Amino acid sequence: MKIKGKTVFGGKVEGEAMVQQENFSFFGDVNRETGIINVGTNAGKSFKDKIFIFPKGKGSTLAPYVAINCVENGVAPKAILCQKADGVIALVGVMAKIPIVDEFEQDIMKTVKTGDYIKVDADQGVIEIVGK
Template identity: 40%
Template sequence: MKTILHGRMVVGGCAEGEALVTSEMISGWGGVDPATGTVIELRHELHGQSFKDKVLVFPGAKGSSGWSGVFQSTRLNGSAPKAMLFNVMNSKIAVGAVVVHAPAMTDFDRDPLQLIKTGDWVRVDADKGVVEITSKD
């Protein structure tokens, strides 16, 4: 089953891959290992999981302004997500999305956290503002 989601481009481009979804905001500084793209924040629901080469679906960024530096390091280390879909826009995530150089979107017509599940195949066309979700089930 395919579902279409519409949103606003933050960073243009197209990418597709397996979704990694969390209902919790992600902390960059101290919350992510930039060498592997693994969430290392101890109490985070994604603790121990890597977003490398995944479409990361999450509410937004929390923590310090170091978020963008950590996410730029994931790009430089080859451990960045293929695309990012998030609900809450702030300065941390805006700069972080730009330095990752991956398609990023926000301001959706429906909540991606309710529509996308980890393991779903997601195609992001940020240029057109369209996300195509193919359920793994």
């Protein structure tokens, strides 16, 4: 199944989905050395190499710096999908060069489940759920 969204930052990757039900902040909600999330749905699990999905960004504007640290430490997610990216999340993409797609034609929080295998074409703003 293909779902159309809007490109925030381009790139083509594929991987396993990890869905965080809560709004997310890179500053405070994740350990930048391990990629392990501190709070919410995925508390205790790492978002390393996942297609990381959450509703919206929240909290500290230092998030883009933490995202760069995650990339440098090799623990960043492969891509980010969300309902709506704000300026802070946009700069996470731009600075850390993580592909981001938002504003999907269907609610991404309901359509994708943790463990789904997803192909992300952030250049076109399209994702494809290819299997579990």
